[in-house]
Amino acid sequence: MTTNSLYAVEVEHLTVSYLARPALLDVNVRIEKDQLVGIIGPNGAGKSTFIKAVLGFVKPDIGNIRINGLNVQKAKGQVAYVPQRGSVDWDFPITVKEVALMGRYRQIPWYSSPGSKDREAALEALKMVRMEDFADRQIGELSGGQQQRVFLARALSQGSDILLLDEPFAGVDAATERAILDVLDRAKRVGKTLVVVHHDLTTAAEYFDKLILIKQRMFAYGPPQTVLREELLSKIYEGRLRIFGNVLKSEES
Numbered sequence: 001m002t003t004n005s006l007y008a009v010e011v012e013h014l015t016v017s018y019l020a021r022p023a024l025l026d027v028n029v030r031i032e033k034d035q036l037v038g039i040i041g042p043n044g045a046g047k048s049t050f051i052k053a054v055l056g057f058v059k060p061d062i063g064n065i066r067i068n069g070l071n072v073q074k075a076k077g078q079v080a081y082v083p084q085r086g087s088v089d090w091d092f093p094i095t096v097k098e099v100a101l102m103g104r105y106r107q108i109p110w111y112s113s114p115g116s117k118d119r120e121a122a123l124e125a126l127k128m129v130r131m132e133d134f135a136d137r138q139i140g141e142l143s144g145g146q147q148q149r150v151f152l153a154r155a156l157s158q159g160s161d162i163l164l165l166d167e168p169f170a171g172v173d174a175a176t177e178r179a180i181l182d183v184l185d186r187a188k189r190v191g192k193t194l195v196v197v198h199h200d201l202t203t204a205a206e207y208f209d210k211l212i213l214i215k216q217r218m219f220a221y222g223p224p225q226t227v228l229r230e231e232l233l234s235k236i237y238e239g240r241l242r243i244f245g246n247v248l249k250s251e252e253s
Contacts, residue, residue, distance in 0.1 A: 005069030008033045008162050008193035009054055014063035016049050023049040027063070027218045031195060031210075033161075036188050038198040038208035040227075042237050045215040047197045048084075051164045054195075055081055068161065077106050080155035082148075082165040096142070097135040099150050100126050103157035125157035126150075129183050145176030152183055163187065165196045169203075181207055204228060 007030045014027040024046045031037055039047045052058045054065055056072040067075030080103065100122035101114055114122075126132040129149040139147060148168055155163050165184075169177045184194050198204055204211055205224035213220040213227050215236045220227040 005066070006033070007031060007066075008035070008068060009195065010064075010066040010069075011050075011054070012064045014050075014053060014065065015061045016046070016053055016058055017061050022216060024053070024214075025216045027214070029212060029218055029221050031193065033193050034188060034191055035193055035209045036184055036207070037193075037195045037210045037212060038204050039195065039212045039214060040198055040201065040204055041214040045236075047214055048166055050212075050214060051081075051166055051195070051197060054164060055079060077158075078160050079162045079164060080158040080160040082151050082155050082163065082168055084166045084170065091140050094139055095135065096131060096137050096139060096150050096153075097122060097126065099139055100135075100153040100157050103154040103159075106158065121159065122153070122157045125153040128156055128186065129153045130179070143176075145172040145179070148172060148176070148180060149183065152180065156187065161191070162193045162195070165194065167197050167199065169198065169200070177203075201228065201233070 009029075009031040011027055011029050014024055015022065016024040027046075027050065039050060041047050049058060053060055054067070054072070056065075056076070065072050067078050070078075101118060103125065104114060104118040104121060123132060123135070126135060129152050131146065131149050131153060134142065134146065134150075139150060142150065152165075152168070155165075168180055168184075172180070184196070188194060196208070198207070205228055208224060210222055211220070211224050211227040212218060213232070213236060219236055220232060
């Protein structure tokens with residue numbers, strides 16, 4: 001079920017705490033549809049918590065979240081998730097095509113097996129990330145970048161309008177990073193909204209249509225040129241920035 005809401009994700013007064021320690025405080029943002037949006041901020045700023053709250057993985061202390069105009073519970077299935085690589089058991093004995101097919105499970109009745117349409121959707125997703133030639137390979141045999149692309153395929157095969165990705169570029173080489181970015185761009189062009197936790201300020205302006213700057217609170221949301229201002233970033237990163245030419249880089253990157 002979808003609505004005619006102008007926004008893919010709407011967050012109002014979002015506050016989340018862990019053991020009485022605030023992770024997010026009164027965050028408000030409206031993310032437009034068909035955008036590639038990056039979430040930036042220092043380590044421990046609440047970037048991953050924001051993603052988990054939108055997914056419904058953590059319960060807010062206060063606040064409302066709407067997906068395509070619907071509350072999180074009613075919008076289940078409209079959001080797909082690509083977790084951090086470090087949170088996945090890569091030794092689990094499963095093939096690439098089986099991982100991609102996992103994205104279809106929500107749409108398959110519990111009493112049924114995947115059908116031809118499900119397998120076709122999984123194969124199309126693997127083609128989109130250019131991993132179809134590895135379909136029968138064990139996931140643990142792949143490089144880190146290839147594994148990341150397979151999990152992107154799992155999210156794409158789900159058919160969701162919105163994809164949330166937690167540090168998809170972490171731990172991959174430059175060539176793989178460009179390949180993943182190409183997948184994200186192509187997903188956006190076919191009508192997906194993508195929200196990506198990102199740590200590298202040097203590429204943030206190039207990669208994203210808009211940026212969310214978080215450090216517990218949301219300090220800015222908008223086009224990169226309005227968010228990546230030296231005076232603002234120096235405040236958020238508490239001076240832990242180096243300048244290379246005209247490029248700002250966090251010392252945490």
